Amino acid sequence: MKILGKITITICGLLLLFFTSDFPDWGDVNSPASTHLSPYFIEHTIEDTAVPNIVTSVLADYRGYDTMFETTVILTAGLACFLLLRIPRKDSIHRYYRHEPTGVTIRVEGDRYPKGSNVFTRIDSSWVPYDLIINFTCRLLIHFIQLFALYVVAHGHHSPGGGFQGGVLLGASVILFAISGNLRAAIKRFGEKTAAILSSTGVFIYAGAGALCLFIGEQFLNYSALGPLLGTDRIMARSHGILIVEIGVAMAVMAVMIWIYYNLSSAGKQDEGL
């Protein structure tokens, strides 16, 4: 069986190597991509969409359909992690509680957890002492990371950036919070339900913007149709449409990143973890 796999891989690799000779050279001016599509994008982006950043306009407007399904792929990844890893915490797991006045740590089994108690605090089984330096630095940085993420999302038209990058930054800020403190504190602020709702809302905003164009009477994802709704002309409406779509992408990416992190770091229990 192993030999069969190796033979298949070798044959596939040889075929790929063999057919690369038919590809156009790197940066070949006579290749189909540089004779038809690229000049059109470079020359017409500003007059078509009023977006200075050609990459963003290609990503979210000329090939908006492709990007919509990329966002769906990300949502599917989050759902797959959830369905494969998540296990409800029902079978008898034990928890550790610390009695604050005496400093004694007790192990509680069954369901008799001291809920809402002032003297008992829950601690993880792989407990790490509170570290002032790490906590302070993370608290200091999280605001800046989130502010920069919003800038990246909103500025995707004019400079490198956009929904995917901004969403990853937003998600990373919450993951940083979870790493610096503990997982339960992060889940209390940004729960699993929030992650699920936000990730599907992001995809819904993208597909909804497309469907709205369809209802108004033009093609799917033809943002020009949104002009009267947004109070702008048809070209500026494309720019605004790209922004709407980018916000949807950012929401989906952020929520899915956090959701996957929760499931992976706690092995699906979401009870305690990194």
Place this chain on the structure above:
Amino acid sequence: MIILTSLVSGIMILAGLVFFLGGSIGMIRLPDFYSRLHSAGMLDTMGLMLTMGGMALYIIHDLTLNNVLSALKIILIVVFIFITSPTATHAIVDAGIRAGMKPWRKRGSEAGK
């Protein structure tokens, strides 16, 4: 004035490169995890501060608003790395000690083994 700023920025960038060189040699040659981490942390903070400071100084020799903004952005990078890099080094050392990693000692010294 231009000559002076160019000279100062050149000296700063060279001094930063000396730190980078020492840090990268240290990461290869030093005996254990902690001492290598020490040289890596050195490289990130001091080397980066000097080279980036030199570049910021070089940019603002021609005082326009754009150049000042670029210099400010470079300084912001330095500030954030100056905060985060020592924290990361601290956290990694902490994790190493908690995982039970013993610091290296010279063979034959009293505290060793």
